[in-house]
Amino acid sequence: MTTNNYKTDALVIGGGLSGAISSLQLARAGVEVTCLEQGDWTTPDDYPGDKADFELRALKQWHANPNVRDWPVDYRILEDTSDIKPLLFNGVGGSTILFSAHWMRFLPSDFRVKSLDGVADDWPIKYEDLAPYYDANEIDIGVSGIAGDPAYPDRPEYQMPPLPIQPWGEKLAAAHSRLDWHWWPGSNAILSRPYANRRPCVQRSTCRAGCNEGAKSSADRSLWPTAIQAGAKLQTGARVSRILTNDKGLASGVLFADRDGNTHKVEAEIIILAGHAIGSTRLLLKSANAQFPDGLANSSGQVGRNLMMHPLARVVGLFDEDMTSWQGHWGQSIYSMEFAETRAEHDFVRGGKWNLAPTGGPLTAATYPTDGKPVIGEDLHDRVNNWLGRSALWGVTAEDLPEAHNRLLLDKDEFDEDGDGLPRLIYKTSENSRRMLAFMTDRVKESFAAAGVTKTLQQSFAPDAGWHPLGTCRMGKSPDSSVVNKWNQCHDIANLYIVDGSTFVTSSSVNPAATIAALARRAVDKIIRERGSSTRTDS
C-alpha cells in the first residue's frame, strides 16, 4: 500500500556526488527538486579517525565494501564471480564519505580511445565539452592543487594550494625528476586552506574512513548544505524500489520505502538516476515491466554490460629514515602520469596512473595484504619496524577497457526484500590489464630505487580495491549500442537521465569522481535549458 504520494518537478535518486551536484544546480535554477537517498547523514563525530581503535574499525564498521560493513542500509552485492570486490557507501555524500579524494580530470585522449588506439569506443563528447564543468564544480567543491601540469591541457588555478607533499613525496618527486619521469603535486578534494565555512586538513591520514574535520570535500559537506539552502529537498532513509513508467513510455515517478518499510510514490517530470554504477543499473533492471521487459532503458541490451573496475596494484617502498609516514592526507601526495598514455613499445594499450600515499599505523603495517604468505614471529616485528613511519605507497590504477562479458545482472537465486534478484558482478580482469599492472609494478620499483629505497613489498593485484565500478549504462550515439546519449539522457526514455559512473564509455586511468561530477553538471545544465521539453537533443 502506498501512502503520502506527492509530486515534484525533478526527482534525483541518490544523494552522493552526482546527485548533490544535480540537486544543487536544479535548485539554483529554481526547479523544484527532491532527492531520495536510501542512507542517512553521517557526522564528523561518527568517524573513527580520531579514536584509538581507528585502524580496527576501519576494517569493519567503516569498511568501504558494503558486504563487509553490513549496515542495515547496505544492500548485498554478490561478488564471488568478480575478480575485484566493490567499494561504495550508502548515505548522504555517497562514496565521497570514504573516498580518498583524488581529484583528477580525464586526459583528452581518454575520450578518443578508438580513434587514437584502435580499441573500445570513442566517447560522443570531448575533453573540451567537459572542461567548463570541471572548472565550475571545483569552485563549489573546493579542490587543492596547482595548475601547470604538462600532462594536461591548461586549466584555471585551483581554489587553494596543494597539501604538503610530505618528505616521502619530496623523495619520489626528486627521483622522478632525475629519471625524467612525470610527477605532479596531488590534486585533492581536500582543503589546504579554510574554504566556504570549512576547516582545512589536519593531516590525520584517516580520510578513507570519513574526515573528522570536514576538510575532505565529501558531497555532504561541500555541496548539500548549499543545495538545501538553494531549495533542494533531501529525503533520507528513502530506498527506491521501482522507477515507474506511463503509457507514453516516459518515466512517471518512483516507489520508495521509508525506514519503517512504508511504501511511498513520488511523481516527477524528470527523473535523474545518480545511484552509483551498481545502484543505478540495479534499479533499471529491477524496474522491468510489461512495456520494458528487459529493464528500463535497455532496448540495446547494454544495461549492466561493459563493467569496468579499475584493476589496482600497490607497492610499498621501505625507506631507511623515519618520516612519520602514518600522518599526512590519505589523498595523493603526488601523482605520476608518466605511463598513462599508450606507447608503441608496450605490450598493452592505454596506461596507468600512479598516486603516492602514506602507509598507516601499526595494524596496517602488520596486516596490509602483500604478495606471499603473511609473516609471523620476528619477521612480523621486522615488518612493522621497517614499515611504520618509514614507508610510502604507490598505488597504480590500470585503465580498464569495456568488455561486454563483464557485467552486472540480477541474480536468479538470491533475492532482495522486494523479491528481485540481488545484484551480481561478473568481472574477469583482462590480459591487457594484467600485463599493464605487471609492467607498472616493475617501473614503480625503479621509481623507489631511484629514491634510495632498497626494499619494496607489493600487492601485484588488489582484489579489495573496487572503488570505481563504471560503464554499465554506457554513453553513445547509437540507441542500438548504448544506454544514454551525450547528454546522459536515456535513448529509450527521454525524461530519464543517468548521471553517475555507469555512463562512462571507457574508464581512463584516473579517479573518476571529477568526471562523474562534470557529466552530471553538464546534463543538468541541458535539462535546465530545455526544461519542459521531453524531446531528445540527439542520439
Place this chain on the structure above:
Amino acid sequence: MLDTKQRKLFTELSNVILPGNLEQPAAQDIDIADEPLDLLLRSRPDLEKNLLKQLQNYCDATSNDALSYIQSLEITELRNLILIVCATYYMHPVVKKNIGYSGQQAIPLGRGGFGAEELVMEMMEKPKTYRCAD
C-alpha cells in the same frame, strides 16, 4: 566472553605470532588475553565468533604445538588470526610507546610551501605530454 582455557590458548597462539625480543614485549608480557583482548572485542564484537572457532580448532588439533597449528592454517584463516592478535597487541599503550606510534594526530597545516616547489617549476617548463584528441 572467553573463559580461562580459551584465554590461555589465545596467549599461546599470540606468543608465536608476536614473540618477545630486545625491543618488544612478547604477547604474553602485556597479558594479551585479558583486558587487551576484551578491549578488542568491544571495538569489534564481530571478531569473537571467528576467534572462538580458531581456538576450538587449535584445541582439537592433534598436535598441541602452537607453531605447528599456525603453520597449518589456510591463508585466509591465518590472516584472520594475525589480525586479531596484532590488533590486540598494537593497541596496547606499552607497545605503542615502544614502536614510537603516537596514533593518528591532528597536526594543523603550516603556512609554508607544499614541498619541492623548485622541481615543480622545472616540471612546468617541460613540453606538454598529453595527446591531442582531434
